[in-house]
Amino acid sequence: MAPARIALAVSTFAAFTALAGPVLAQTPKAAVQGVTDAELREQIERAVGEAKSTPQTRFEARRRARDAAEDAIAALRTQGYYDYEVQPDVIDRDDDDGGEPPSAVLIIKPGPRSRFAGAGIDWIGAEPLPEVIIAAEQAMALRRGAAGKATDVLAAEGRIVAAIQKRGYADAEPGVREVIVDHADHTVRPTFRIVAGERVFTMPAGLVPRGGELTVPKEARDLAAKQPNPVRPTPESIAVGKERFQVYCTPCHGEGGKGDGPVAARFIPPPDLTNAGLQKARTDGYWHSYIRVGGVIMPSYGEALSSEESWQIVNYLRTLAAK
DSSP, rough: OHHHHHHHHHHHHHHHHHHHHHHHEESSEEESSSOOOOHHHHHHHHOOOSSSSSOSSSHHHHHHHHHHEEEEEEEHHHTBBBBOOEEEEEEEOOGGSSSSSOEEEEEEEOOBBBOOOOEEEEESSSSHHHHHHHHHHHOOOTTSBOOOOHHHHEEEHHHHHHHHHTTTTTEEEEEEEEEEEETTEEEEEEEEEOOOOOOOOOOOOOOOOOOOOOOOGGGGGHHHTTTTOOOOOHHHHHHHHHHHHHTTHHHOOOOTSSSSOTGGGGSSOOTTTOOHHHHHSSSSHHHHHHHHHOSSOOOOOOOTTTHHHHHHOOOOOOOTTTO
8 A cells, every 4th residue: 555655645635746847847928029139139128028837818918918007107217218119919820830838028119219409407406606507517428329229318417416415515416307319309308406405514524512402403493493582691601602603603704794704705705793684583592503503605603513503603793683
């Protein structure tokens, strides 16, 4: 009886192996026809991928062909083909073919390859500095006449954002880009919409923090503006604020706070801090947040000044109101 059991076990294992063989075999989801360019064909076949089994019904083959068509279209666009024709279809095997199941097929006409015919940048909100705009345009690097690949559009957008961030705009991010494909002359014209945000300056290496925490992020400026001043404007506080102002602020704001410092003369002048309208419009919390985290043209001093010292500078600024 033992040999019989062994024979039965072997026979059963062989049967299951035979049944499992086709299920585990990797076959293309759909055969690609009509593409003569070997490299493009390889790209499409890689995008279409493989399946673990062959379709057993015409319905299943049709579904696979439609799914594969979407993958093929994505691959074509990635390589700069936008005037394609992709037809999903099913091949029915004749009985003479051994009764094989139907198979999915893609009949593809790639059409002409589109080329870049220019690209541009639209700035959402405030534009960055002129030299940053130039750097962003150079980083775009989409050569006119080159294949209009979708992958190159995405890569160019990444380079633009990286170039802006590298130059102090840490919060720069892309908006919704616009890509115009002209099917008449087979050209691609992308327009990148970029939010530069505020420029963030860092203090020179070697400065030692004076204590306190950087508690007010730039994006919470409105909330920071509502924060009350916890430091009373005593003569002692104002004196400390004046001393710190002279050390850190006069190069741009000038000794009297009128925005006429020696550094400002070479760059964008800051506002006149003695202006009565500005004094009324800006809360203590707003100025404190600007000292701590910086703003559009002002660097952050959160690493050089403590929060208390920043409040003391604000107390001193209040004494500069036009008299």
